[in-house]
Amino acid sequence: MNSNPVYLALDLPRLDAAEALARKVAGHIGGIKLGLEFFCAHGHHGVHELHKLGLPIFLDLKLHDIPNTVAGAMQAIHVLEPSIVTIHAAGGRAMMEDAKAAAGENCKVVAVTVLTSLDGGDLNAIGVNAEPHEQALRLADLAHSAGLDGIVCSGHEVGAVHQQWKDGFFVVPGLRPDDGRNGDQKRIMTPRAARDAGASVLVIGRPISRAEDPLAAAIAIEATL
Numbered sequence: 001m002n003s004n005p006v007y008l009a010l011d012l013p014r015l016d017a018a019e020a021l022a023r024k025v026a027g028h029i030g031g032i033k034l035g036l037e038f039f040c041a042h043g044h045h046g047v048h049e050l051h052k053l054g055l056p057i058f059l060d061l062k063l064h065d066i067p068n069t070v071a072g073a074m075q076a077i078h079v080l081e082p083s084i085v086t087i088h089a090a091g092g093r094a095m096m097e098d099a100k101a102a103a104g105e106n107c108k109v110v111a112v113t114v115l116t117s118l119d120g121g122d123l124n125a126i127g128v129n130a131e132p133h134e135q136a137l138r139l140a141d142l143a144h145s146a147g148l149d150g151i152v153c154s155g156h157e158v159g160a161v162h163q164q165w166k167d168g169f170f171v172v173p174g175l176r177p178d179d180g181r182n183g184d185q186k187r188i189m190t191p192r193a194a195r196d197a198g199a200s201v202l203v204i205g206r207p208i209s210r211a212e213d214p215l216a217a218a219i220a221i222e223a224t225l
């Protein structure tokens with residue numbers, strides 16, 4: 001892994017557009033994050049195409065199934081040599097242990113705890129009697145004890161989680177550079193602040209992909225780190 005912690009989230013529907021964007025900013029990012037949408041649309045072929053840029057690939061597949069199936073999926077993506085893969089901590093200890101055991105030697109397996117799209121009411125509706133923050137910490141502990149490399153968490157949580165899990169590998173999305181355009185009504189977390197709080201990987205999508213000049217945006221973010 002190179003020293004730039006920024007993984008560019010390529011959430012673009014077209015493979016050619018995703019490739020062109022990645023090529024443009026390749027010298028100023030540390031890796032590429034490909035999500036479920038990209039993987040369902042373009043599969044192994046799409047990942048192979050992006051591998052040609054020579055950057056580490058993060059497969060954000062958020063796997064969640066019985067242990068045997070998740071282990072099989074991990075084995076099936078070996079050939080893609082991902083540097084990071086996500087699975088759901090809610091799949092349970094055995095699923096996480098088997099996923100880690102099936103992963104390649106150089107692949108970090110990282111758990112998603114509670115999706116930020118779920119609030120306390122949503123958790124209640126699926127029988128979880130806890131607030132999202134409490135549930136996220138519980139699942140982070142479970143992921144740690146199951147031998148995973150780390151978790152996905154927000155920039156506002158990473159400091160606290162880092163205190164509990166000193167050598168954890170923490171993937172932080174939801175970041176916005178402080179370019180003066182965010183207004184003061186929104187509590188933003190900058191890439192630099194997340195890095196300082198203990199993030200190992202900074203996932204950044206739209207601040208680069210939707211910028212008027214993506215290269216300039218990537219360079220500006222890199223300069224803050």
Ligand code: C5P
Pocket residue numbers: 009011035116173174175203204205206207
């Ligand atoms: O918002 P942005 O475009 O920078 O998001 C980058 C990536 O981070 C997206 O792929 C999105 O799915 C992911 N993300 C996430 N959890 C959040 C916010 C964003 O996994 N709370």
